[in-house]
Amino acid sequence: MTHQPFMHDLSGVFAAPVQAWSEPDGQIRGAEAQGIYCSDERVVSVAVLSVDGVEPRWVSTQTHGADSVSYLSFIRTDPAVADPLVSLRRTRAADGSGVSESFEIVSAQDSPATFAVELRMTADNTPLERIKQGQSSAHPPQVRPEGWQWRDDHTNLQLSFTGSPTLSAGGAVVTATWLVTVPAGGSTGFSWRLTARDSAAPMMAPRTQGLAIPVQSAAGADAPREHGTADIARLLHHALSDINGLRMADRNSPDDTFLAAGAPWFFTMFGRDSLIAARMLLPIDTTLAAGTLRALAKRQGVQEDTATAEQPGKILHEVRRVTNTVTLDGKVSLPPVYYGTIDATPLWIMLLHEAWQAGMPDDEVRDLMPHLARALGWLRDHADPDGDGFLEYLDTSGHGLANQGWKDSGDSIRWHNGSLAEGSIALCEVQGYAYAAALAGADLLEAFGEGEAIAEAAEWRAYAAEMSERFRATFWCEDETGRYPAIALDAAKNPVDGVASNMGHLLGTGILNAEETETVVRRLMDPAMYSGYGIRTISTTNAAYWPTRYHAGSVWTHDSAMILGGLLSDGYVNEARRLAGGLLRAAQGFNWRLPELFAGHGAADTWPPVPYPASCRPQAWAAASAVPVAQALGYLDSKASGSTLPGIPLEPATA
Known part of the structure; x- marks a missing residue:
């Protein structure tokens, strides 16, 4: 064995x-x-x-x-x-x-x-x-x-x-x-x-320069005093060093730099991971986002292929040199270029819009508009195969990933009683991504399109409004604590009632109204979900909860950081600072290098936090999470752009 x-x-x-x-x-x-x-x-x-x-x-x-x-x-x-x-x-x-x-x-x-x-x-x-x-x-x-x-x-x-x-x-x-x-x-x-x-590997060392290290951290007059500037500086120093170590280029697109997902297991292009990491880094750099967008656009799907899960306009999941046999029994075996992801395409659209807002030059955005049209085409024509109005996935190859959201292990989508949901699966957060992507696409079509593009923009705004109403009518569950969004819909279109961190990704997308947002924030910050270090992947009340279960009890750094960003976007500053403080405390326990994931034990019971032993460290979206942490704690202007942070000089990092 x-x-x-x-x-x-x-x-x-x-x-x-x-x-x-x-x-x-x-x-x-x-x-x-x-x-x-x-x-x-x-x-x-x-x-x-x-x-x-x-x-x-x-x-x-x-x-x-x-x-x-x-x-x-x-x-x-x-x-x-x-x-x-x-x-x-x-x-x-x-x-x-x-x-x-x-x-x-x-x-x-x-x-x-x-x-x-x-x-x-x-x-x-x-x-x-x-x-x-x-x-x-x-x-x-x-x-x-x-x-x-x-x-x-x-x-x-x-x-x-x-x-x-x-x-x-x-x-x-x-x-x-x-x-x-x-x-x-x-x-x-x-x-x-x-x-x-x-020389035959699909990925290579980048030609472009990395982010400047050391960085500086800002300590504005309104920064909360309970978190030291030196701690934020150490976290940012290690994070940006890790990010530079993960920078890569596609041999087909050697001048376009993106981040490999993580070392050692995912040292290659991953659509979802590379996009999320680039989104988090936008306050300090837009060039990495631009490189990521272009590199993925050059491998955008052009045909339907069951074996690779490719579809026209779809953004890929991962690229390897050879077939990737994921499980010992060979039942999960991914082709070298694999498209089995439900969320990379809306995330690509969202990043293009956010990078443009953060200062990506108009000419570079305009060059990607044909790829935007194809990505929106995938959202319209392929993401909802049964026509119920929701994005969903089901592996039909017999050897691909059973789950194709960020929680992509085979046992991640669970009912509250711990049993596994049967696919096809429509994840709650993906509907939020689709809502945000539709509005982002509409904005870009109106800014860069001509003629028919203006009418198409109106259609995408209508798509978003309808998605929000469908989501409100279908996804909500209730338990003894109150209402909350289900983690997913199963094959029978029943809301899967596991209380999970997925609902936190809805924050900041706009798909929730004010009352719903308040409900989600309250559920996430409850001790059953918030460990004191970060948000657990599922509630401690779930029958399958275990603190070192990969997607059912652990804390994922980027998951908490994305929730943190949503809290800031929706105006929940105090909750964002509390969560950021927990992540900063976790970083201290990991020598200032936040891992891909760690155990879900409570901070009141454990110090330092317990590692997940097989976790990637460094990992792209975990390292990039330092930026929203710094934003929430007041040491980084959330509207900043460029490659430097204002403030005091960095103190030397400790091992």
Whole structure:
């Protein structure tokens, strides 16, 4: 029996499409997900350092950013001297073409010392999907002097060294041994680098520059005093560093940068994830939104294909190099380009409108108007196959995702008694997205269209009004606490009565009236939903609730942040600040790097928050969530645009 690897206690460096994962001491031992990756392949499984045949004693890890981490160890010499007088600093860095390590040995001893430093590496060629399933490659590549190919002629890996080590190779193992002399009271340094190339991978390193780091954070006169400026600064520093590490480009659109969904499992283009992350970042940057919109538009659906779930005008779900076998039994197996998502297309429309409002140049918006027309066409012609007026999904391929909203695990849509709803499924939040997208499309058609476009804009405003009335008549449930929107409609068009965070995504879309908005806010901030760190995915009163159930009890960072943004949009500032304060407290417990998701245990009972062990960290929409948190706490002007934040200088981030 194999299991998905746990990631919560690993250390990593990232610069898409390259990533490296190690134990906290910096040693890469090949266990589970440890290793160095290029695109969707692990190319090195082991990189273990020893000095005179003994591993140095690790004492501290210093995270400088997403792309650089230092591991401080001591080399024990004279047993009669208690003080550790010889230190070894191992600094690992990633860039878009490889991973490097530099070593510095510093001595406080009175006499020179000579050490044999050995680095043992093992070549690998295990696809990421096999590692996620707890498996490994049975056929590692053979190492050759000129490097090695790990997949085919399109892939190549080269090693280079400074300090003139002795090299030896046998099978898949490469060993480099440096004989170094450290002067009394002095230091010496040496390094190595791995350069990896996968010229057939669909995604590549971006050509554009990342967001500026360090950032500044604003502390306006009306900022709430209970949250320190330094804490917000640390969160933003780590978040923007992670965002830069996740920046990627499509080989078909190399100048259009977007964010990969997350490391290690989703280090590629994901329509929904990339769009939501870009939306959150609009207050500080519009260029990433523009790149995301263009990159996804170039892969917009053009035909109907059951196997890939492609439809004309549809925005895709994900892109991989090869078929992605999601489950061990092979029942969920996604083609390399897969369109199985119900929400990416309305989210694309919403982002185009919001990016335009945030300052995206008119010419760039105008260039995307044909793609807007196709996306609206999908909303009209394909999103509602049974004609009941709601967007819904049902996998008809037999091997695709059973659930195609953001809660895309097979067991995420539940009745209050814990049982699973049967599809087709119409998610509540997707109707809100469709409402907002229709109005956004109408605005854009009126601003950039001609002739018939004006009449079409009126049709989309009517569509939104009708959607709101249908939603009000169909989706609402009631329990002993009161009314609330169901998580979804099932195949029989019954409201699925699970109390879930999905209702929070309706905030800010406009589909709710004032009374309904008040009801949703009250339900979300109830202790059954709000853990003190964030909003749980389902209520603790649900029979299936479990704090580490992926979509049924955990807290997802972006989920809470999207709800936070809706609270701000609808004028619930105090509730937004309370939720933002919870997320900030959670960030502190995760060393200022908010993970994809974490356990739903209450803040009154647990500190620090409990990790979800297989969570991506960094993850695009989790990192981008720092921006709405900063907005809610008064340290970032919600109307700001550009690439810098006003305010005081950033304090150095701590590991």
